[in-house]
Amino acid sequence: MTTYTELLRDPRWQRKRLEVMERDNFSCVECGGADRTLNVHHLYYAKGRKPWEYETGSLQTLCEPCHRRITALGAEVHQTIGMLCAADQALVLGYARALMWLDGRWDGDSLPCGTREELVGVFHAFGLETACRSGAGLLLEIAENIQPTSVLSPAVLDRLVATGQAQLTTLTSAEPGRP
């Protein structure tokens, strides 16, 4: 039985690790620090997969303090989400995917949205929860047509972003005490 520490000595991991560090200019992607020991962090783990069998996009260079902090935060998130009911887990899933899409870190062409809860999660990420409850046209249309295994295409997502921005502008300008 090969231990994880032994796997990290494998030349295939050493090569992958160097590739990621070069991409990140040998600095921590969180704090920008380059004067501390650097680690290459896995954003997720899949059961049975070797450390080097991950897409480069899911690996990032972190300094040791940031690596410790992010690993602890990830464990806490994992544990907390695990205690939610299935409907709330679906909401968090939709929220997380939409955040990745907004950041430009979502690889797929469209956002899978299997349930209404996932869609509500997407709305939350766009700041559209209020608009969704008040039945704004496009959102109502999407919510009514959502079917299991639906996908939100880039065009629909672009419209969601535009609607979200308009909604936020309205909310901000309506805020009392603002010029």
Ligand SMILES: [Zn+2]
């Ligand atoms: Zn750092």
